[in-house]
Every structure is written in C-alpha cells, then in structure tokens.
Amino acid sequence: MTEFNSGKDWKWAGKFLWLTVHYDHRFEAIDARTTRLTWIVDAEGFGAAALGRIFALVYSRNLDKAIPALVEAMAGR
Numbered sequence: 001m002t003e004f005n006s007g008k009d010w011k012w013a014g015k016f017l018w019l020t021v022h023y024d025h026r027f028e029a030i031d032a033r034t035t036r037l038t039w040i041v042d043a044e045g046f047g048a049a050a051l052g053r054i055f056a057l058v059y060s061r062n063l064d065k066a067i068p069a070l071v072e073a074m075a076g077r
Helices: 048-075
Strands: 003-005 009-016 019-031 034-044
Touching: 019 048, 034 048
Parallel strands: none
Antiparallel strands: 003 009, 009 019, 019 034
C-alpha cells in the first residue's frame, strides 16, 4: 500500500512483468446506502502503452466477475 485516505481512497503498486502498476481505489458516497467505487489503474515502464491495453482487457474481465460476487457477499446472499 502506498497511500491510505480513510473514507476516500487507498492506493497500492505492484509489479507486472517489468512494469510497475499503480492501483487507486476511490470511494464516493452517493447516499446513505450507496457508494460509488472507482478503480484507476496506471502503469509505467517500457511498453506500458502497448501492454496496458492487454492488461486492461484482462483486468476488466476479472472485475466484471468479481464485482457482482462482492455485491452478493456484502448483501449476505
């Protein structure tokens, strides 16, 4: 973890091949029962632009499966 702002966001960085990938998880209260989560992913290093597109496709597919599972788990289903 590289940064933590309670109730706002938290950031971390990790390696993917030779790239450094930065993740920012942002939280925004919409109302008393609803929170908007925004994930921002950025990469740096040789070939980041080209590999970033591939990484984004894989990451997006994983999130498409993980987010509904998270919602169900939080709802106690």
